[in-house]
Amino acid sequence: MFFAYELSLGKYLDFYIYSHGVIPAMLVAEGFTAEQITRLTTAMFLHGGWFHVLSNMLYLWIFGDNVEDRMGHFKYLVFYLLTGYVATIAHVLYTPVSPVPMIGASGAIAGVLGAYLILFPYARVLTLVFIFIFIQIVPIPALIFLGIWFVLQFLNGTASLSAQTAQSVAFWAHIGGFVSGMLLVKLFAGRRRYAG
16 A cells, blocks of 8 residues: 555655655654654655565565464554564664665564564475576475575675665664564464364
């Protein structure tokens, strides 16, 4: 719904993103004012294009429903927003003087991935594996799949520390969201209930 609205904005899209995304330098300068807290929320519902929104929705579709089932709808929403806030703060700490707005749900979805890792470490994730020119679909335990995903985020985030140019991917937001999801999941997910 939000992305559809973005598409309708045409030439006004840049203004909308600058007025609703999180701009690290502005957040650092102003602190947690009402406007900045609003931006922390609205930024999670904006995306930078079709690939951005579709890749986020794919991860949310694969991992989100199981985490939501364990938490319940309301707790899941609070968890999602909270890990998204932590992810954004992690990005701001990495780029405190950046004038570039941060948008997207990736940090919050990384929080869901961290929760999934704790709740379902041995669940199988169907994964495309490329072996030379052949493509194979292989079920991989979530522990391995998400472990590799996290290591890649960490390596890219570490490499970006020495980069002189602005990054188009907020790797430290992914890292912050994932770690906060792992740490906070037990507060939001109750014990598994069995019938019988």
